[in-house]
Amino acid sequence: MDTQSDSRSEPRNDFPRIISVDDHTVEPAHVWQDRLPKRYLDTGPRIVRAPLKEMTFLGGRFKPVMGDPGSQEGPLGDWWVYEDLHRPLTRLDTAVGYSRDDIKLEVITYEQMRAGSYDVPRRLADMDVNHVQSALCFPTFPRFCGQTFTEAADKDLALLCVRAYNDWMVEEWCGPEAHGRLIPLTLIPLWDAELAAQEVRRNARRGVRAVAFSEIPPHLGLPSVHTDAWDPFLAACDETGTVVAMHIGSSSRMPSTSADAPPAVGSTITFANCCFSMVDWLMSGKFERFPNLRIMYAEGQIGWIPYILERADVVWEENRGWGGVADKVHRPPSELFAGHVHGCFFDDAFGLRNLDSIGVGNVLYETDYPHSDSTWPESRQVGEAQMGHLPGDVVERIVRGNAIELLGLTEDGLWQGAR
Template identity: 90%
Template sequence: METFPKIISVDDHTVEPAHVWRDRLPSKYADSGPRIVRAPLKEMTFMGGKFAPVMGAKGDDGPIGDWWVYEDLHRPLTRLDTAVGYDRDEIKLEVITYEQMRPGSFSVPERLADMDVNHVQSALCFPTFPRFCGQTFTEAKDRELGLLGVRAYNDWMVEEWCGPDAHGRLIPLTLVPLWDARLAADEVRRNAARGVRAVAFSEIPPHLGLPSIHTDDWDPFLQACDETGTVIAMHIGSSSKMPSTSADAPPAVGSTITFANCCFSMVDWLMSGKFERFPNLRIMYAEGQIGWIPYILERADVVWEENRAWGGVADKVHRPPSELFTEHVYGCFFDDAFGLKNLDSIGVGNVLYETDYPHSDSTWPKSREVGEAQMGHLDADVVDRIVRRNAIDLLGLTDDGLWAGPGTGA
């Protein structure tokens, strides 16, 4: 491919600097709000899709790492949070400090430099400590503090991470208080008023003890997204339950089938009737890949056509699910040659590109080379749509692919 378009990645990640909540929460929360503590690791496992770290006491033996401490939660920074730049065989489940991670994980200037190395123009970033849709705050005991924590993260995301130093190249993705749909709607509108067009949400809310998308409980939140043109972004693992097959299955099993939650979630949305009620809703699945989509659409259409009388959808889903998909759903990939070979069955307008920086699956610093190898059979205009134009249209970016929020200079 003679020229490969500058990439707009719709799924990268930020590792929050230690000061995010320390600087933004009232002083009375200094000992209960999120804060960094350097401590040894006592033990840590990741089996059956469950991550279980245990922090040691001061003076204990064990590798030293930086831990987020929040109420009763102790969550370490790990090599899996920021793995780029390391040989694959060196990427292990181990605790690290900020000094041991690549600076682009948490520093805007270094992030932009790493984006330049990787042929990336702009990037939308999911959180780390709050987890992919803010589950950390949803699971906390103090709801007042949780709401303040969500708002503090969003203020940091908009004003600092995506602020003037980013020059419009970092695209904001905000959180909502998932435990209250009306508060969530308020937060969507608060951020939309300052140019935010994407909000994180759970792929399968019932796994978090929350109502399913089939209820009316989420309607205030969905209405706010519909009215403001805010895209609902769902990352694999945003239900705090990664796919696995057994309690003793190694992480490689879950890593192979990570798309499964996206698959289940998409069927939920297509059969929920929400797209009929909120016609401006758009949803995207980060890191879910796209190769599985054609069969699911085929099967969903068959079920809708043949079984809707007893399937519970006749009164709310009035068009084939594949049509609803075309208008409302976006699949995101970073390495999916099979999906690209079946692009006609997915839809050129429903696919977005990502680099997953700085995670272990990331194609950094070779995202361009991976894209060229897998998209070489496609016309240049199709490649341009996948790599940047679809993201520009979906996220309301400038024609140059930049976020034009307050103070960006874009």
């Protein structure tokens, strides 16, 4: 297919309603307080309003310091407090509605954020403004794959927190009030693959078809995908059709070049962890062992994929004798990619110009609401500008069709729970 033909065609007036596979929710203050046993309410996640003493974000490391509640040590913000963790809500968590120049690293309260960040009806209204029909949302306080609970000291409480989040995600965030337009993405207890498998199956019975995972687990002190440690979890995903969703930063280590590099450096190369992770998976042999396994990379963009596939094929073909993969990877990595891997983008004109080298069926669209990179409220306009050269059926697949197939949605692009 020549996806670069018809580049002079007029913009279409029938741009498909978007299914975004990477948006975010800012959890309401009650999520864990409403769901944990009473004995854990003073140690489980809770919101405290307190001042900020200091905060840095250098070399990919975020370091906030909370002042004493009730003091006047600095600007007030709402902080998640959990065991010894103090994590503030920041403007980077929810930046939509602010000009680019006004988006800074600062603490905020719930009243200072757009209500669509945490309120279902207001989220749906903001989706309408943005030509978005449905959205899959990654967490904020748990971090992108539940690292917050993985790092906790009390693993019994951490497991309860994971399950409480998943119950809130399925029953409230994606509940009846969402009318099928919010698609659940659940967490697992990363520290125990057997418990993770149980949680995948528990949520699959409720119609969940996506679970968050780390792009590079060893950065979290966990086994790599080259070991057998994750096999119970992967088997559960394979059996239930649950997609393994990996967001940039889900290894708690954003790419950077030095300890003093400004955030702009890391922001430019955020795709790097996705790149490293994808090569891990392609050379792991897991797609051979779990033929129904599908993975997706959120916010990694897609323009880098063609070269990596080309290089991986060359290495697999020419270096198999000493490369350590001959006995477990039996097909070219590019073939494995075609059947198992999905890249997600929101602003990647270069990738779209090279779509033939990636694969129409391997690309998904996103809007990143409510983060600072979000194309809200102009995701339709951005999509039309970048995809104007593509045939209508290709645009339909990228903007919604591939997501419907991958996430098991209805033909209308809605989630209906267990069916």
